[in-house]
Amino acid sequence: MKPKTLIIRTAGTNCDLELSHAFQLAGAETETHHLNDLIENPDQIARFDIIGFPGGFSYGDDVAAGRILANRLKHQLLEPLQDAVKRGVPMIGICNGFQVLVKLGLLPDPHAAVQTVTLADNTNPRFLDRWVGQEVDSQTKCIWTQGLTSFELPIAHGEGRFVTENDNIIAQLKANKQVAIRYPQNDNPNGSVDNIAGICDPTGLILGLMPHPERYIDATNHPQWTRQSEEVKSNTPAGLQFFINAVSYVKDRNGATV
Numbered sequence: 001m002k003p004k005t006l007i008i009r010t011a012g013t014n015c016d017l018e019l020s021h022a023f024q025l026a027g028a029e030t031e032t033h034h035l036n037d038l039i040e041n042p043d044q045i046a047r048f049d050i051i052g053f054p055g056g057f058s059y060g061d062d063v064a065a066g067r068i069l070a071n072r073l074k075h076q077l078l079e080p081l082q083d084a085v086k087r088g089v090p091m092i093g094i095c096n097g098f099q100v101l102v103k104l105g106l107l108p109d110p111h112a113a114v115q116t117v118t119l120a121d122n123t124n125p126r127f128l129d130r131w132v133g134q135e136v137d138s139q140t141k142c143i144w145t146q147g148l149t150s151f152e153l154p155i156a157h158g159e160g161r162f163v164t165e166n167d168n169i170i171a172q173l174k175a176n177k178q179v180a181i182r183y184p185q186n187d188n189p190n191g192s193v194d195n196i197a198g199i200c201d202p203t204g205l206i207l208g209l210m211p212h213p214e215r216y217i218d219a220t221n222h223p224q225w226t227r228q229s230e231e232v233k234s235n236t237p238a239g240l241q242f243f244i245n246a247v248s249y250v251k252d253r254n255g256a257t258v
């Protein structure tokens with residue numbers, strides 16, 4: 001059976017269709033649910049093997065990107081989400097989804113569930129929409145980035161500058177191998193500390209990242225695809241690999257039951 005993926009959307013979410021498509025290509029079944037539906041029936045979260053928090057402009061980025069959705073989740077759905085964490089459900093928060101996960105406190109440590117990091121305004125305070133290099137930290141525990149090293153993904157954000165409450169937090173993230181992805185040293189688009197583009201929780205199951213892997217699921221998504229070699233074009237696109245990794249993880253772990 002295919003792993004069941006829950007995609008959580010609300011007013012202003014705009015990457016849910018692409019995220020669902022990426023998971024389906026990777027071999028998962030998907031259901032997209034509105035936040036209000038989940039708040040009414042929180043028990044249904046227990047049916048899912050993977051959870052995705054898509055990108056977009058939830059609640060119009062009012063107050064700060066992801067803040068309102070994070071507060072609604074924190075006050076109305078934290079318990080079923082933490083139950084999912086305890087069940088070892090892989091989760092991914094992309095862009096606005098990453099902003100939500102850190103403001104909700106599911107990252108960097110879902111058990112503490114307090115906010116210690118954030119995505120602040122880009123240093124050059126503009127919305128950035130372009131492809132950027134990505135480098136996977138060779139030490140990372142992240143299950144989503146297994147087998148990936150360096151590649152490119154699109155970014156599209158105004159509030160993507162990763163910062164931590166203090167220097168201890170960054171030292172802890174490094175010591176626990178929670179830094180998953182960085183921008184190249186010479187092309188940090190938003191001023192993130194230590195060039196960080198994505199982090200995971202201490203188990204490696206929950207990933208949050210600013211770039212959009214769901215926008216690179218076919219060779220033709222890449223802006224240079226017509227100039228790429230046949231070999232590069234026939235490789236699994238790096239973005240799709242994230243979803244394949246999570247689906248394989250769940251299948252391997254659950255063996256014949258999923």
Ligand SMILES: NC(=O)CC[C@H](N)C(=O)O
Binds near residue numbers: 159
């Ligand atoms: N693509 C996104 O999810 C954008 C996130 C958020 N709206 C920002 O601009 O930072």
